[in-house]
Amino acid sequence: MDSQPSRPSTPRSASNGILENGEGMRVKGKGREKLLRGLQRISSSPALAPFQRQRSSSSPYHGHSTLSCVSLATPMAPSPFGQASVSSSYFSHGASSTSSSVPSTAPTTPGLDTPGCDVSDPMLAVRKVGHPIHTTTSIALPHHHKKKLTAFNLWANMPHEIRLHVLSFLSPKELVRASRVSKEFYDMCYDGQLWTRCDASEFYQQIPAEALAQIIVSAGSFIRDLNLRGCVQLEHHRRAEMVVKASKNLVNATLEGCRNLQRQTLHDLIKRNNRLVNLNLTGLPAVCNTTLRLIAESCPQLEMLNVSWCKHMDAKAIQFVVEGCPKLRDLRVGEVRGFKDLEVAKSIFTTNNLERLVLAGCEDLSDAALQVMMHGVDPEIDVLNNIPMVPPRKLRHLDLSRCNRLTSQGVQSLGHLVPDLEGLILSGITTLTDSALEPVLASTPRLTHLELEDLGELTNSLLSEHLAKAPCATKLEHLSIGYCGNLGDTGMLPVFRACTSLHSVIMDNTRISDLVLAEAASMVRQRAMDAKRQAIISHNPQQRSSLPEVTLHLTVYDCGNVTWTGIREVLSRNTEPMKISIPTTTGTKDQEASSDLTTSIFDATGNKPSTTTNVTAIPHPPTTVTTHQSPPTETIALKCYYGWQQTVDEHTKRVLRGAFPSARRLEAKWAQYMQAEEEERAGGDGSGRRRRRRRAREAAMQHADEEGDGGGMGAWDGDGTAGAQWAPTAAGGGGRRRERGRGTVSCAVM
Secondary structure, eight states: OOOOOOOOOOOBOTTTOOBTTSOOOOOSOHHHHHHHHHHHHHHTOGGGGGGOOOOOTTOTTSOSSOOOSOBOSOTTSOOTTSOSSHHHHHSOTTOOHHHHHSOOOSOOOTTOOOOOOOOSOTTOBOOOSSSOOOSOOOOOOOGGGSOOOOOOOTTTTSOHHHHHHHHTTSOHHHHHHHTTSOHHHHHHHTOGGGGSEEEGGGTTTTSOHHHHHHHHHHHGGGOOEEEOTTOTTTTSHHHHHHHHHHOOSOSEEEOTTOTTOOHHHHHHHHHHOTTOSEEEOTTOTTOOHHHHHHHHHHOTTOOEEEOTTOTTOBHHHHHHHHHHOTTOOEEEOTTOBOTTOHHHHHHHHHHOOOSEEEOTTOTTOOHHHHHHHHHOSSOOBOTTTOOBOOOOOOOSEEEOTTOTTOOHHHHHTTTTTOTTOOEEEOTTOTTOOHHHHHHHHHTOTTOOEEEOTTOTTOOHHIIIIIITTSTTGGGOOEEEOTTOTTOBHHHHHHHHHHOTTOOEEEOTTSBOBHHHHHHHHHHHHHHHHHHHHHHHHTTOHHHHTOOOEEEEEEEOTTOTBOOHHHHHHHHHHHHOOEEEEEEEEOOOTGGGOOEEEEEEEEOSSSSSEEEEEEEEEOOOOOEEEEEEEEOOOEEEEEEOOHHHHHHHHHHHHHHHTTOHHHHHHHHHHHHHHHHHHHHHHHHOSTHHHHHHHHHHHHHHHHTSOHHHHTOOOOOBOSOSSTTOOBOOOSTTOOOOOOOSSOSSOOOSOO
């Protein structure tokens, strides 16, 4: 039986499944072959490139995709496993089996073996599905070696010194509030370096006693300046003792108003702080003679002591302080009794260290005690001028107000012995006359403050003949003559002309009139023009463009001779523009060339010249005057009759903010109202009423339409009489339309 001969079998290599004769044999079915061919077509399509996966940085082969056992790459592509051309020898046509059976010595991926595919298609090879693999490789660091990014806390990493410097810009109240943030902030806010100066006078009504004591105790020895003025919270002796024990290095201490402070606590405070320089114990009931004795023994560095209104001490204790504190410069002992003791006055004369002496209200101070303070005991007298020959006193400020036992003889002893005196207060010494102040004014060239209130015996000759001609006239800044009923225009007019540096003048209840106000306004205006001229010459733009400032304070209430006309004069000068004339030279050096003029001097006969002289004529360069107009820079603040004070204050506010047209309108309306009010009081019926109606009708016709004329309401060029004209001063107009046909002019402001 004929049978179909079978195909001879060829042995296959056991290592890789390749036929020994080099021919491939189908080891899989047709379905497998179709699947592989389909995959080849899909992978070769360019439309799949955007959908490829990104590389993974953790792959040891520097690729993002996984490995596949089947590759559709060309046979010449390099092997992705580091082997020497496995695909080219495995599926190549006519290749020897020995070349493919040689094992590769290159390392391979652990756990991933190269599969052997028994396929007959020579185009198939093992490849990686995904991006092409780069030759360089990078291995990522382990997770535990990566640097962790944490939030940076600037405040926590800031040095402690810098944090304290930042907190030093906070006020005490803000520091107490910030201490509530956290425990760390609590410790920093109560650090002693932030409380070297503890001033509780600004918040003493709001802070409780426990918090105040805690601040002082926490600051401890860091506190240098302690101000407990008005702090009545420290009434409990335990709190006060805590404060005293914590304060050991005080330099300035103010305990004014701590009326509940115990005497023993105060003494402990003085003993513990031997570096005190300024000590204020005003009005403390705990102060006694023993307290001042302790101050003299424990505070050798003391320079200022204020024990005014301390009722449980006398002037004898002052002697201990004056002799025990050689650096004492400021002594304030107002309302202290016992200054009739000559031993205390002798101590003050002997030391001669005081620059400020306040004896206000010391009713026991007598002429003899004051003379001993100035002259000493039995001084040598100069025969020529009858002046004691003693060293001059170092006093710069002297307050003798309300020392009722003093007379002109005692105050006269100040003459020629206080050349450095800058402030003198003699208010309330009702027996003083002109003879007491004449030698004082003649020998104090540095006097700037003079208070002579309630001296009814003074006359105008003291002001006109002595004060206006005194060496201190140009430096006097403050003058008070209130309740001096004999002083009036005769004395004050020369003072305002001579004392051009005045900044404050109190003239209430005197006989001055509107002339003094006009002279004061003229003085201020001239002073402002001189300063403006100097600023223009020196080219100082900051000084030239500044807003007006109040440079003179006048107090003129309860002056019977001051009328609304004088007040209006001051208001008008406050808004009047200044016209400053500055001479300028227009010549040059070429114009200053000299010309030689030859003149012949003939002899007496007139025949021949005896001498020829060359006279050089130097022509002066031409000068021109330039006028500058500017708004006022200095104004006057008035205190006058209460019925006019509101208008004056409003006018001053407008001037200070530079609203000059508005201020002029207010001044004009107020003047119109005051004039109508005066006519109403003086006229009654008949001709006075008809005159007022006629004037009101003329004013209404003249100023009916201010907007149409283009001129605003400005300064009034009249003196309060009939026929006064209104000059347009506000640029661009802008006033309100007046009512027509009104019988009486009224002021909307009043």
